Amino acid sequence: MSKSINRRNLLRGSAVVGAGALAAPAVHAQEGQTFKMQAAWGGGIFLENAQSYVNRxxxxxxxxxxIELLPxxxxxxxxxxxxxxxxxxLDAAHYVPAYWYSKSKSASLFGTGPCFGWSSQEVLGWVNYGGGQELFDELMASLGLNVVSFFNSPMPAQPLGWFKQQITDADQMSGLKYRTVGLA
Incomplete structure (x- = not known):
């Protein structure tokens, strides 16, 4: 029989999982516990990554x-x-820190980097072996959030945006509306 998990039990345990900028409280898995993890992805490779993580x-x-992956x-x-x-x-979230750029501009350094910057693998190397995780933990502490994050497959660098016409001059950017995330 599956037991529901409450916040206090969640916080008593040890850290659990890792997924592309997954935020999750510290956890001690007990018999039949189910976590609700919402994905930030409507489809595509990032949702496939989240589902693969859940399956593992x-x-x-x-x-x-x-872990139950929610759309x-x-x-x-x-x-x-x-x-x-x-x-x-939510017990967990599968998303990228660049989505909370409004909380801290530094968050983008842990999500999608600037164009012509590091690849996803290089970002992961920095996080795991170059002091990036320690800096991210410092950022999380500065925000006062009760979450623990684990990294796996960060987003690759993204272009400034996608446009209907070629941008050849900075003046063309004035008043232009477009969608992008993070440092871009």
């Missing part, structure tokens, strides 16, 4: 911990996922 965790725990915007909007984990509304 579910298999490795042998049913002691089950984008199913509980909260993507921009609210980090706060939802902090408040215990």
């Amino acid at each position: 965790v579910n298999e490795m725990t042998g049913g002691a911990l089950k 984008v915007n199913s509980v909260v909007k993507t921009s609210q996922m980090q706060d939802a984990v902090h408040r215990g509304v």
Whole structure:
């Protein structure tokens, strides 16, 4: 029988999982626990990555911990996922820190880098072996959020934006509306 997990039990354990900028409270998996993890992705390779991660965790725990992957915007909007984990509304979130650029400009350094910057693998190397995780933990502490983040497959560098016409001069950017994330 599957037990529901409450916030206090979540915080008593040790750290659990890793996924592309996954935010999750510290966890001690007990028999039949189910975590609700919302994805920031409506489809494509990032959602496939999240599902692959969930499948691996579910298999490795042998049913002691089950992660249920929820679709984008199913509980909260993507921009609210980090706060939802902090408040215990979600147990985990699979997203990229660049999505909370409004909380801290530094967050983008841990999500999608600037064009012609590091590849995803290089960012992961920096996080795991070059002091990046320590800097990210410092950033999280400065935000006062009760979350623990783990990295796997950060987003690659993205272009400044996608435009209907070629941009050849900086003056063309004035008043132009476009969608991008992070440092771009």
